[in-house]
Amino acid sequence: MYGGSVISCSTHERAVCKLEPLTEGNGIELEFLPDHQILASDGDLAAQGNRLDIAKAVLRGLGVDPTACVPFKLSGRTAIPMQAGLAGSTALIAAAVGCVLEFLDKKLNRYATAELIRSIEYFQLGVVCGYQDHYMATFGGLNYMDFRDKCSIVGASESSPYATIEPLNGFVGDLPFVLAHTGNRHHSGTVHNSIRERWVEGEKTVVEGYIEIAEMARVAKKALLAGDLQEVARLMNANHAIQRDLGGSGDANEELIKAAMEGGAWGAKLAGAGGGGTIIAIGPDRLGLAAHLEDAGADAILFPAPALGLTVDIE
Numbered sequence: 001m002y003g004g005s006v007i008s009c010s011t012h013e014r015a016v017c018k019l020e021p022l023t024e025g026n027g028i029e030l031e032f033l034p035d036h037q038i039l040a041s042d043g044d045l046a047a048q049g050n051r052l053d054i055a056k057a058v059l060r061g062l063g064v065d066p067t068a069c070v071p072f073k074l075s076g077r078t079a080i081p082m083q084a085g086l087a088g089s090t091a092l093i094a095a096a097v098g099c100v101l102e103f104l105d106k107k108l109n110r111y112a113t114a115e116l117i118r119s120i121e122y123f124q125l126g127v128v129c130g131y132q133d134h135y136m137a138t139f140g141g142l143n144y145m146d147f148r149d150k151c152s153i154v155g156a157s158e159s160s161p162y163a164t165i166e167p168l169n170g171f172v173g174d175l176p177f178v179l180a181h182t183g184n185r186h187h188s189g190t191v192h193n194s195i196r197e198r199w200v201e202g203e204k205t206v207v208e209g210y211i212e213i214a215e216m217a218r219v220a221k222k223a224l225l226a227g228d229l230q231e232v233a234r235l236m237n238a239n240h241a242i243q244r245d246l247g248g249s250g251d252a253n254e255e256l257i258k259a260a261m262e263g264g265a266w267g268a269k270l271a272g273a274g275g276g277g278t279i280i281a282i283g284p285d286r287l288g289l290a291a292h293l294e295d296a297g298a299d300a301i302l303f304p305a306p307a308l309g310l311t312v313d314i315e
Helices: 052-061 088-104 110-124 132-139 188-200 204-226 229-245 251-262 286-295
Strands: 005-009 015-021 028-032 035-039 072-078 142-146 164-167 177-181 267-271 278-282 300-302
Touching: 005 132, 005 204, 015 088, 028 052, 035 052, 052 072, 052 088, 052 110, 072 088, 088 110, 088 132, 110 132, 132 142, 132 164, 142 204, 177 251, 177 286, 188 204, 204 229, 229 267, 229 278, 251 267, 251 278, 251 286, 286 300
Parallel strands: 028 072
Antiparallel strands: 005 142, 015 072, 028 035, 142 164, 177 278, 177 300, 267 278
């Protein structure tokens, strides 16, 4: 959301949605466990503060009228920790979008799909978000991504360019990274909001901080391709120092980052919006580091690995 640059990698954890046409009844049946509802009117598309809000946002964003469409059931599930800085909600939105686009026979390229997913999260769910999660959920893999000229507070528009996506798959060796979830849940919009407002107001430390972070990503791409993981670690530490000083971290993050460094990590930083959530660490012994973080109280351990993005299977 700051027009910056990032290096981002998927994990193997998936969000899955399934759409089944119904031969009986009317309306749309939604089932995102533990929540279930049959939509029989436009009023039923209103948010209710549960997981079905994700599916409803997709239906509203795509202009689906429960009273006028062919009846279907849309169900969803996810293995991604929610509200953990791991784009769990975005992945569910992406899966639902893939299902509904296929059902409506609407064909979009991956860039347009990523923009659509972001638009739904931003406008329909009211989440203050950038573009990284939505492009990664769509493209998957290990990517250098450039979002210059995409920092509008209003969101995507006809004049907004697509992001530049540069796949690094096949050019980079083993990724000795570990993700550790603190167990704290947060809504990314609540973390982004205050920093975003300070950036919009032109606060010098925030503006210069995110310019420096973007430059770090471009330097880190060169280091990653060269196999200079010590330099990648140094840049991760520098990145986190900026985020921490801007107020983007939190006690739970800091405790896990301290544990990671004590456990032999070369570098560690928050992942996602911060304020709890998840940290990412790099070190010479990934499994040993993971075990140390578990002993330090990490709620979940995940490993970055290039994996497929949005995939639609037709049965």
